[in-house]
Amino acid sequence: MRILLVEDDPDLSRQLKLALGDAGYAVDHAPDGEEAQFLGETEPYDAVILDLGLPRVDGVSVLERWRRENMASPVLILTARAAWSEKVAGFDAGADDYLTKPFHTEELLARLRALLRRSAGHATPSLSIGGLRLDPRAARASVNGEPLRLTSLEYRLLHYLMMHQGRVISRTELVEHLYDQDFDRDSNTIEVFIGRVRKKIGADRIETVRGLGYRLTCPAGEADPETAGT
Amino acid sequence: MTPVGLGRPSLARRLVLLAVGWSFAALVVTAVVLALLFQQAALRRFEQTLGVLVDNLIAGSTYEGGALVAPAFTDARALRAYSGLYWTIAEPTKEGRLLTATPARSRSLWDAELRPPEDLLQRVRANPGRLVTFDAAGPQPGERLRGVARIATIDGHESVFLAAEDRAPIDRDVRNFVAATALSFVVLGGGLILAVFAQVRIGLRPLFRLQGEVAAVRGGKADRVQEAYPTELEPLAQELNALVLHNQETVERQRTHVGNLAHALKTPISVMITEAGQRPGPLADVVTHQAEVMRQQVDHHLRRARAAARAQGPGERTSVAEVLDELSRTLERIFQAKGVIIDWDAPDDLWFAGERQDLLEIAGNAMENAGKFGRRRVRVRADGAGVGLLRLVIEDDGPGLSPDQREEVIQRGARLDESAPGSGLGLSIIDELVRAYRGSLTLGASPLGGLSVAINLPRAQA
Numbered sequence: 001m002r003i004l005l006v007e008d009d010p011d012l013s014r015q016l017k018l019a020l021g022d023a024g025y026a027v028d029h030a031p032d033g034e035e036a037q038f039l040g041e042t043e044p045y046d047a048v049i050l051d052l053g054l055p056r057v058d059g060v061s062v063l064e065r066w067r068r069e070n071m072a073s074p075v076l077i078l079t080a081r082a083a084w085s086e087k088v089a090g091f092d093a094g095a096d097d098y099l100t101k102p103f104h105t106e107e108l109l110a111r112l113r114a115l116l117r118r119s120a121g122h123a124t125p126s127l128s129i130g131g132l133r134l135d136p137r138a139a140r141a142s143v144n145g146e147p148l149r150l151t152s153l154e155y156r157l158l159h160y161l162m163m164h165q166g167r168v169i170s171r172t173e174l175v176e177h178l179y180d181q182d183f184d185r186d187s188n189t190i191e192v193f194i195g196r197v198r199k200k201i202g203a204d205r206i207e208t209v210r211g212l213g214y215r216l217t218c219p220a221g222e223a224d225p226e227t228a229g230t
Numbered sequence: 231m232t233p234v235g236l237g238r239p240s241l242a243r244r245l246v247l248l249a250v251g252w253s254f255a256a257l258v259v260t261a262v263v264l265a266l267l268f269q270q271a272a273l274r275r276f277e278q279t280l281g282v283l284v285d286n287l288i289a290g291s292t293y294e295g296g297a298l299v300a301p302a303f304t305d306a307r308a309l310r311a312y313s314g315l316y317w318t319i320a321e322p323t324k325e326g327r328l329l330t331a332t333p334a335r336s337r338s339l340w341d342a343e344l345r346p347p348e349d350l351l352q353r354v355r356a357n358p359g360r361l362v363t364f365d366a367a368g369p370q371p372g373e374r375l376r377g378v379a380r381i382a383t384i385d386g387h388e389s390v391f392l393a394a395e396d397r398a399p400i401d402r403d404v405r406n407f408v409a410a411t412a413l414s415f416v417v418l419g420g421g422l423i424l425a426v427f428a429q430v431r432i433g434l435r436p437l438f439r440l441q442g443e444v445a446a447v448r449g450g451k452a453d454r455v456q457e458a459y460p461t462e463l464e465p466l467a468q469e470l471n472a473l474v475l476h477n478q479e480t481v482e483r484q485r486t487h488v489g490n491l492a493h494a495l496k497t498p499i500s501v502m503i504t505e506a507g508q509r510p511g512p513l514a515d516v517v518t519h520q521a522e523v524m525r526q527q528v529d530h531h532l533r534r535a536r537a538a539a540r541a542q543g544p545g546e547r548t549s550v551a552e553v554l555d556e557l558s559r560t561l562e563r564i565f566q567a568k569g570v571i572i573d574w575d576a577p578d579d580l581w582f583a584g585e586r587q588d589l590l591e592i593a594g595n596a597m598e599n600a601g602k603f604g605r606r607r608v609r610v611r612a613d614g615a616g617v618g619l620l621r622l623v624i625e626d627d628g629p630g631l632s633p634d635q636r637e638e639v640i641q642r643g644a645r646l647d648e649s650a651p652g653s654g655l656g657l658s659i660i661d662e663l664v665r666a667y668r669g670s671l672t673l674g675a676s677p678l679g680g681l682s683v684a685i686n687l688p689r690a691q692a
Contacts, residue, residue: 009497015504053493080496082529084557084594085587091560098564102500102525105507114567139566151558152571192575196555 001116002026004045006036006062007078008054016049019105025112033057040066045073047115049108052079052090060093067094067147072138074115078108092149094140127162130218132201134162143201153178154197157190161206161216170213241437242430249426257415257422265408272400273376280378281361283393287317291334293385300334311340312370314396318344319389322351328390342369344392346379354381354390366394374398436463440470447474451691453546488535492528499524533662547690548586550612550620551576557594558610565601572597576612580620583690584667592663593622596683599657600626604680620689625676636673636681660685 003025007013013029020027028043030036033054040048040062052059063075074096079086082100090098096118097111119138126135131144141148141158150158160177161169171190178190194214198206204219290301298319307315319334328351330343346364353362361378368375377394436459446452447470454471457464502521506514558572582589593610600608604626615621631639639657657671660683664671669687676682 009501011501012497012504015501015508018508019504080493083587084560084590087564087594088556088560088590091563092556096563096566101496102503102521105504118566149555149559151555151574152562153573189573189575 001046002028002044003112004028004030004036004039004043004048004073006030006033006049006054006059007051008032009051015105016108019109020112023109031055033059033062037062037065040071040073041069047112047119048073048075049112050075050077050095052077052081052086060089063090063093063095068145074119076108076111076115078103092147094147127159127165129162129165129216130205130222132162132205134159141201148200150197150200153193154200157193158197158201161214165216168209168212168215173213242434245430245433246423246426249429250423253419253422253426257419261408261411261415264411265404268407269400269404272403276376276395276397276400277361277363277378280376280393280395283315283317284361284378284380284391287319287391287393288380288382288384291319291384291389291391293387298332298334298384298387298389303336308336308338310338312342313338314368314373314398315393316344316369316375316395317391317393319391320344320346321387321389326351330392339369344375344377344394346377346392350379351390354379364394365397368394368396374401376400436460440467444470485535489532492532492535495524495528499528533659546585547581547583548589549578550580550582550589550622551578553582553586553589553593554610554612557590557597561594561597561601561608564598568601568606570601570604570606570608572601572608572610574610574612576610577614580612580614581690582620583618583688588663588667589687592660592685592687593624595657595659596622596624596685600624600628600681600683604628604678607678609676609678614689615686618689619686622685622687623682624685625678625682626680627676627678628680630675630680631673640671640673657683 001024003020005013005016005020005027007016007029008031010031013031017027017029028039028045030039033056036050036054036059037057039045050059050063054062059077059079063077066075075094076097076099077090077095078099078101079090080101087098097115099108099111126133128134132141133143134141136159139155141150141155156178157174160174174190178193194206194208202219205217207215207217209215286303287300292299298321300319303309305315307313308317315336316339317336318330318339319332320328320330321332323329327348328346330345335344344366346366350362350364353364358381361380364377364379366375366377367373374397375394376397377392379390379392381388381390383389440455440459440463443452443455447455454474455467457467457471459467499521502517506517506521554574554576558574562570562572597608597610605628607627609625610623612620612622661671664685664687667687669685671686672684674682674684
């Protein structure tokens with residue numbers, strides 16, 4: 001397993017390299033944002049540990065650019081910034097986990113293991129309709145290359161609609177597949193979720209079929225790469 | 231208009247008093263001058279008429295047989311007894327007095343005499359060829375006469391020709407004029423006072439508007455004062471905006487400074503903890519413990535600085551739905567391994583009257599607790615709750631707390647800060663922030679099975 005460690009503090013870098021090496025990882029170290037940017041785009045890492053307060057280019061910008069370049073490795077942010085606004089910004093930039101300083105090495109190693117385990121597993125192909133793309137492996141979706149910010153239920157709803165493109169799906173069917181057994185099954189809330197997802201992906205991508213349900217459509221003028229190719 | 235205490239200086243009162251005082255003085259002086267001018271004009275006309283009579287007397291009188299013969303007048307008023315119009319041709323005596331008991335006088339005098347003042351003879355002699363005016367008592371009781379006199383020499387005899395008339399009609403005219411003038415000036419004065427009041431009210435209106443705007447800035451409904459004010463107030467509005475901006479910058483600078491200091495300390499603390507962890511021993515134990523104390527101190531002061539900065543800063547408003555959406559996405563990633571699902575709902579037009587960062591901290595920590603202690607499910611609902619309040623309820627499906635435990639957590643309240651990390655519920659940050667916003671925090675049991683945390687916070691106008 002090859003890990004990229006991005007950290008500007010020399011003492012902490014030395015300690016983490018030592019601890020990660022002891023745990024059996026091969027570690028590359030980048031002391032600033034520019035080098036991290038370059039290494040992340042050119043070398044295949046299994047995971048990245050990223051500090052946010054970096055010289056030259058800050059961590060969030062590095063991460064955002066990686067994600068735009070379709071760099072798929074899981075990223076764990078390691079930072080002194082513990083405010084929720086900073087966590088939200090980190091995750092929105094494409095982080096997979098977030099650990100605040102000061103931390104215990106064991107905690108970091110445990111988080112790293114969980115991250116690697118998650119990213120291994122599933123190898124489902126990505127789904128797309130028009131400019132809308134959904135990558136089940138990373139649980140991420142995007143519209144025309146712009147990453148979408150979806151909550152779990154919104155993601156599930158979109159995922160289900162994309163798996164059944166072109167078909168009309170009733171509210172009841174959505175309720176059945178969206179919620180676990182022990183959830184309140186209120187079909188009215190589906191409308192709320194459809195409304196929120198429409199706001200995020202564009203209202204014309206989900207069509208309401210009166211009396212029947214909803215259908216995912218490709219907006220006029222937007223070529224569907226799946227059908228256009230064949 | 232804002233009521234003002236009597237002892238305090240008031241702009242409105244000052245302006246009204248000045249305008250009323252000046253108008254009153256001007257009106258009174260004008261009225262007196264007008265009345266005097268009118269009276270003089272009336273008297274002059276009166277005296278001219280009498281002057282013509284005197285001229286006719288002089289022209290018509292002759293000496294016949296050593297006695298002065300006055301012309302015969304046909305004027306009815308000079309013939310009728312005590313009619314009010316009288317004339318006499320008096321003779322100066324050797325003693326320097328005026329003999330008025332002469333036969334040459336108007337019939338209207340009947341058996342009475344016209345009695346001019348003692349000094350009349352001197353005055354007519356001093357003004358030969360010109361009319362001299364005088365006041366005298368008339369033959370009737372209470373009758374006041376105005377007269378003119380002139381000295382003339384007829385056939386070598388010096389005589390003084392006097393004519394007088396009851397002045398009651400002009401006195402009455404002058405009185406009527408003064409009364410009419412006074413009345414119209416009172417009406418004019420009243421109108422002026424009303425106009426001054428209206429002028430002051432309308433003139434000072436922008437000042438009251440500015441006051442309202444400043445209150446709105448302080449209350450967080452606006453972030454600055456509009457600068458479209460009259461020329462005199464515009465610099466004040468601009469200065470106020472500069473002050474607001476300066477205040478915001480100061481708060482922001484202070485916050486950034488404290489934040490940078492605290493964050494800068496975190497990496498060295500991490501290094502100490504990691505280094506100590508890699509070299510076990512008694513020294514490492516001490517370092518680990520002390521580093522932990524330092525970490526708590528840093529967190530504590532970071533939060534305190536933020537709370538202090540908030541108390542000074544002007545208010546803002548934050549969309550509740552946006553914050554809940556962001557937090558749900560973030561927390562679902564944090565709890566991805568556990569598979570926590572956050573089900574949130576909030577009206578789009580629900581606004582928190584405070585800073586975004588603070589709502590993120592309050593809701594973020596409460597939702598993180600729910601994700602940590604719940605099994606898989608977190609439900610978040612936000613809605614308006616009464617005037618100026620919003621209610622945020624965060625529930626989980628975990629084991630929850632017994633009523634006694636809930637009571638204990640609430641009782642600990644402000645002391646939660648001192649509790650060791652990990653041992654408490656992490657409610658300290660929420661509690662501190664909610665208090666800073668004068669909100670409230672209550673714990674209960676959720677129908678989902680776990681803890682229900684209800685938070686009341688100030689709500690901003692949509």
